[in-house]
Amino acid sequence: MDINELKDKIYAFVEAAKGKKKLKEKDIIKGVSAEQGLTPEEVKKAMREMIDVGKLMYSYGGGASSVEIPSEEYLREKGLIK
Amino acid sequence: MALPQRKTDIGPPHYKQFLPPVIQKNYGDWKYHEVLTPGSMVHVAESGDKLWTVRMASPRILSTDTIREICALAEKYCDGYLRFTSRNNVEFLVSDEKKVAPLMKELKDQKRTVGGIGPMISNVVHTQGWVHCHSACTDASGLVKSMMDELHDYFTTKELPNKVRLAVACCVNMCGAVHCSDIAIVAVHTKMPEINHDNFKNMCEMPTVIGACPTRAISPDPAKKSVKINPDKCMYCGNCFTVCPPISIKNPERDGVAIVVGGKVSSLRSNPKFSKLVIPYISNEPPRWPKVVAAVKHIVDVYAKNAKKHERVGEWIERIGWERFFSLTGIDFTFQSIDDFTFMRDTMRTASTFKW
Amino acid sequence: MKKYNTPLLDDLEKGPWPSFVTEMKKAGKKNEMANDAVGHLEKCYSTKKGYWKHGGIVGVLGYGGGVIGRYSELGEEFPGVAHFHTVRLNQPSGWFYTSKVLREICDIWDKYGSGLTNVHGSTGDLVLLGCRTEALEPLFAEYSSRGWDLGGSGSDMRTPSCCVGPGRCEWANYNTLEACYQITQEFQDELHRPMFAYKSKIKFAGCACDCVASAARADFSVIGTWKGDIKIDQKEVKNYANKMDINAEIVDMCPTKCMSYNGKELKINNSECNRCMHCITRMTKALRPSGERGVTICMGSKAPIVVGSLLSWVIVPFMKMEPPYTEFKAFVRKCWEWWDDNAKPRERIGEVIEAKGMRSFLEAIGVPPQPQQIREPRKDPFIFYTDEDIARFKAKEAEEKKTGKYKF
Numbered sequence: 001m002d003i004n005e006l007k008d009k010i011y012a013f014v015e016a017a018k019g020k021k022k023l024k025e026k027d028i029i030k031g032v033s034a035e036q037g038l039t040p041e042e043v044k045k046a047m048r049e050m051i052d053v054g055k056l057m058y059s060y061g062g063g064a065s066s067v068e069i070p071s072e073e074y075l076r077e078k079g080l081i082k
Numbered sequence: 083m084a085l086p087q088r089k090t091d092i093g094p095p096h097y098k099q100f101l102p103p104v105i106q107k108n109y110g111d112w113k114y115h116e117v118l119t120p121g122s123m124v125h126v127a128e129s130g131d132k133l134w135t136v137r138m139a140s141p142r143i144l145s146t147d148t149i150r151e152i153c154a155l156a157e158k159y160c161d162g163y164l165r166f167t168s169r170n171n172v173e174f175l176v177s178d179e180k181k182v183a184p185l186m187k188e189l190k191d192q193k194r195t196v197g198g199i200g201p202m203i204s205n206v207v208h209t210q211g212w213v214h215c216h217s218a219c220t221d222a223s224g225l226v227k228s229m230m231d232e233l234h235d236y237f238t239t240k241e242l243p244n245k246v247r248l249a250v251a252c253c254v255n256m257c258g259a260v261h262c263s264d265i266a267i268v269a270v271h272t273k274m275p276e277i278n279h280d281n282f283k284n285m286c287e288m289p290t291v292i293g294a295c296p297t298r299a300i301s302p303d304p305a306k307k308s309v310k311i312n313p314d315k316c317m318y319c320g321n322c323f324t325v326c327p328p329i330s331i332k333n334p335e336r337d338g339v340a341i342v343v344g345g346k347v348s349s350l351r352s353n354p355k356f357s358k359l360v361i362p363y364i365s366n367e368p369p370r371w372p373k374v375v376a377a378v379k380h381i382v383d384v385y386a387k388n389a390k391k392h393e394r395v396g397e398w399i400e401r402i403g404w405e406r407f408f409s410l411t412g413i414d415f416t417f418q419s420i421d422d423f424t425f426m427r428d429t430m431r432t433a434s435t436f437k438w
Numbered sequence: 439m440k441k442y443n444t445p446l447l448d449d450l451e452k453g454p455w456p457s458f459v460t461e462m463k464k465a466g467k468k469n470e471m472a473n474d475a476v477g478h479l480e481k482c483y484s485t486k487k488g489y490w491k492h493g494g495i496v497g498v499l500g501y502g503g504g505v506i507g508r509y510s511e512l513g514e515e516f517p518g519v520a521h522f523h524t525v526r527l528n529q530p531s532g533w534f535y536t537s538k539v540l541r542e543i544c545d546i547w548d549k550y551g552s553g554l555t556n557v558h559g560s561t562g563d564l565v566l567l568g569c570r571t572e573a574l575e576p577l578f579a580e581y582s583s584r585g586w587d588l589g590g591s592g593s594d595m596r597t598p599s600c601c602v603g604p605g606r607c608e609w610a611n612y613n614t615l616e617a618c619y620q621i622t623q624e625f626q627d628e629l630h631r632p633m634f635a636y637k638s639k640i641k642f643a644g645c646a647c648d649c650v651a652s653a654a655r656a657d658f659s660v661i662g663t664w665k666g667d668i669k670i671d672q673k674e675v676k677n678y679a680n681k682m683d684i685n686a687e688i689v690d691m692c693p694t695k696c697m698s699y700n701g702k703e704l705k706i707n708n709s710e711c712n713r714c715m716h717c718i719t720r721m722t723k724a725l726r727p728s729g730e731r732g733v734t735i736c737m738g739s740k741a742p743i744v745v746g747s748l749l750s751w752v753i754v755p756f757m758k759m760e761p762p763y764t765e766f767k768a769f770v771r772k773c774w775e776w777w778d779d780n781a782k783p784r785e786r787i788g789e790v791i792e793a794k795g796m797r798s799f800l801e802a803i804g805v806p807p808q809p810q811q812i813r814e815p816r817k818d819p820f821i822f823y824t825d826e827d828i829a830r831f832k833a834k835e836a837e838e839k840k841t842g843k844y845k846f
């Protein structure tokens with residue numbers, strides 16, 4: 001699968017869980033690789049690239065870390081949007 | 083000015099560049115050390131080279147200006163080489179014997195607190211408290227300052243049978259090995275949390291909150307789309323509050339501290355041990371917490387008078403028995419000291435061979 | 439700058455012990471944020487209540503650890519602490535510094551934050567207390583370009599730490615400083631990007647004195663040990679005899695009663711010594727470990743949340759611990775993998791071991807059962823047997839029938 005396509009799938013996966021479940025990295029890697037029939041390494045790599053450029057972000061709440069879709073506030077603060 | 087290019091995953095700098103030449107030369111080849119005064123010791127290498135260490139107390143919270151003052155001292159007496167200990171003391175690493183006495187003198191002139199080496203009370207491991215943590219039921223720094231003002235002779239001059247490790251945790255999360263200290267203070271809530279049901283819906287995951295409770299006190303409250311707490315089961319650990327902000331547990335009149343004793347982490351003579359509860363509750367009394375300070379001082383005094391040389395607090399108590407500890411200290415024994423959580427079967431006495 | 443009336447905190451400036459209030463005020467003279475932190479703390483003292491909100495979602499781009507979000511409920515009253523985030527800088531092994539780098543750290547911090555620090559936090563990191571969200575990226579750029587990286591927080595490997603070890607201690611059984619450095623470097627990804635169910639801590643102590651309290655608060659407590667004899671310098675023993683009662687203070691306090699002293703010569707029955715370090719620490723000039731060095735790896739200790747505290751359990755009685763630490767790294771990876779597969783959210787590895795059973799864990803990481811791992815064998819008869827176990831017992835019995843000799 002094309003990496004950009006994979007990134008869209010990952011994004012959709014995270015978006016679907018929004019407000020329902022806090023996803024750990026592992027949940028995304030396991031979920032998406034099963035869903036798309038890819039290796040966990042491929043998914044991890046794509047997910048990390050997304051985190052590095054602020055398409056996704058690490059979050060923390062309830063004593064544990066998770067991966068989420070960044071808020072506008074976050075993107076603005078990182079200078080990724082005006 | 084433009085910012086420099088950021089780098090990621092470079093990790094900490096290699097320690098070697100921060101080691102004074104005498105350590106680089108004798109790395110791993112130390113032969114012995116001698117404690118010279120409660121604030122200084124000398125390490126002697128197989129090669130005969132020597133390194134002097136002067137240890138100074140720190141309040142752990144340091145302003146950048148104080149760090150610069152410490153740097154200036156290090157530059158004047160030890161070519162800029164220094165380190166910090168696991169209990170937040172500053173250690174000046176002096177390579178030239180002639181500089182030791184002048185350094186000690188200057189520290190004295192600057193009214194710095196020097197000591198903590200040997201069978202004494204070293205600095206107090208503690209956590210953030212009201213200074214910087216949302217979970218706090220007390221202030222750790224204030225308690226430490228108040229205790230050490232009272233006990234500071236044991237840092238600077240007075241010896242005890244062995245080291246007495248003190249610690250303060252500002253809530254039962256007990257950040258920082260408090261649960262294995264000779265004498266530790268742990269701040270506690272004593273009242274069931276309250277739930278803001280309106281916010282619960284938006285901010286919390288029901289299964290996570292229910293799962294967070296160690297005693298299964300939390301169950302769903304479908305009518306309110308929230309949860310309810312069983313008052314008979316809640317032991318105020320605050321874990322639900324950690325995972326769900328609309329659950330609030332802070333209560334100025336009821337929050338207080340408990341004192342636990344007899345823990346250790348080293349394996350010298352006897353195995354590492356947990357600290358055990360002896361005083362279940364003392365009210366928060368900022369800024370000086372006088373009753374807490376008096377209680378700790380009292381336990382130190384009774385230990386100093388009764389323990390054999392080299393016995394840590396926990397070893398002393400195991401030798402004489404907990405019933406004797408309570409009678410020697412005159413501390414009231416209460417229901418709270420009987421474990422009714424996970425350890426009851428291991429902690430009840432199963433023989434009639436106790437002391438009166 | 440706002441002037442706060444702080445009668446309660448002022449009281450904590452009195453007395454002989456160095457005062458954290460003095461430090462906060464000192465920073466507050468130059469810095470609005472620190473000044474407001476003083477006012478904020480006085481309010482806590484007067485109401486006996488904290489006002490920090492739960493940590494928020496802050497960090498530097500790409501990392502999930504190293505910054506702890508901190509906001510006050512009283513942001514309007516004390517604007518300087520409205521954002522007051524913690525930055526954890528990964529300390530050098532053994533907390534060694536030169537004044538030059540410490541000054542550099544201070545200068546950057548003064549530029550972007552409150553000027554308040556914890557040197558160090560109980561995690562081991564050099565903790566920078568109090569900065570605004572928008573300061574994080576520039577601050578990280580400046581620190582990282584000068585060779586300083588962030589430590590851990592959240593569900594990641596936390597910043598490893600170690601005792602002073604061979605840097606200045608004659609008792610170190612391995613190079614704690616180098617092990618800590620190399621393991622931290624090896625697991626940069628695990629340190630900066632929270633990928634686990636919860637936190638995981640590794641602490642390195644050179645001997646059983648355990649000066650970093652590893653046994654009490656590390657998922658991996660890596661404690662130095664040795665296999666040879668304790669070498670005795672009888673001449674030095676004589677010198678100690680002039681200063682101390684060797685029988686009372688050393689021989690009688692030896693937990694295994696493997697020592698004897700007849701007023702002339704000290705003897706140790708080394709095969710019975712359990713290497714507790716008591717005699718060595720008390721007679722450091724006379725006694726020295728010898729022979730093969732390595733570590734005992736204990737696992738699982740943690741503070742009491744959620745179901746009670748744990749001290750670390752002996753898992754690997756002996757492992758060599760030498761660069762490049764291949765065996766140790768592989769061991770940690772195996773443990774993490776099993777933990778990750780089995781942990782519920784916020785479960786530390788010790789808790790998962792308890793829940794799944796020690797056997798399941800040991801089998802997964804390929805460590806055999808050994809009496810060194812336990813204090814005593816099980817006392818209940820509720821024993822699990824797999825078919826393979828029984829087959830193995832039976833096979834042994836068949837073998838015995840052949841040889842005519844029991845092997846228990």
Ligand code: HEM
Nearest residue numbers: 166167168169247348350600601602647648649650651719
């Ligand atoms: C006179 C001999 C000793 C010297 C010179 C000595 C030196 C030190 C040093 C330098 C530290 C700070 C370590 C670091 O920051 O990495 C330390 C901490 C510590 N030492 Fe020792 N030590 C001695 C004896 C002992 C003994 C006999 C014990 C146990 C009974 C012990 C237990 C500890 C512990 C537990 C800590 C950690 C502090 C804590 O968090 O409790 N030490 N010691």
Ligand code: HEM
Nearest residue numbers: 063208209210255256257258259324559560561655741743
């Ligand atoms: C959301 C809740 C928590 C917060 C905000 C929190 C915060 C912190 C902070 C600020 C420190 C550094 C302490 C200092 O240097 O002053 C710390 C360290 C520590 N925390 Fe927590 N903590 C939390 C939960 C817990 C829990 C649940 C545990 C135990 C299971 C725990 C165990 C520890 C320990 C043992 C340390 C010492 C660091 C070390 O040993 O590496 N904490 N925590």
Ligand code: HEM
Nearest residue numbers: 426427428429430431432433815816817818819820821822
């Ligand atoms: C349905 C369950 C059980 C039955 C029917 C049962 C029955 C018996 C009987 C008939 C005796 C012999 C008494 C005598 O004549 O000396 C005995 C002894 C004993 N049983 Fe059980 N038992 C049961 C469960 C247990 C359990 C669960 C335990 C331990 C947890 C236990 C511990 C003992 C002990 C300690 C003795 C005394 C042995 C001795 O020292 O002589 N029993 N039991």
Ligand code: SF4
Nearest residue numbers: 209215218252253257
């Ligand atoms: S012990 Fe509790 S209040 Fe103190 S720093 Fe840890 S979590 Fe915060």
Ligand code: SF4
Nearest residue numbers: 295316317319320322
């Ligand atoms: S405070 Fe602790 S015991 Fe009480 S309901 Fe919350 S999680 Fe359960």
Ligand code: SF4
Nearest residue numbers: 601607610644645649
């Ligand atoms: S743990 Fe052992 S080797 Fe490390 S500093 Fe302490 S006494 Fe020395």
Ligand code: SF4
Nearest residue numbers: 692711712714715717
């Ligand atoms: S190290 Fe401990 S067990 Fe071994 S001889 Fe010395 S005191 Fe005895």
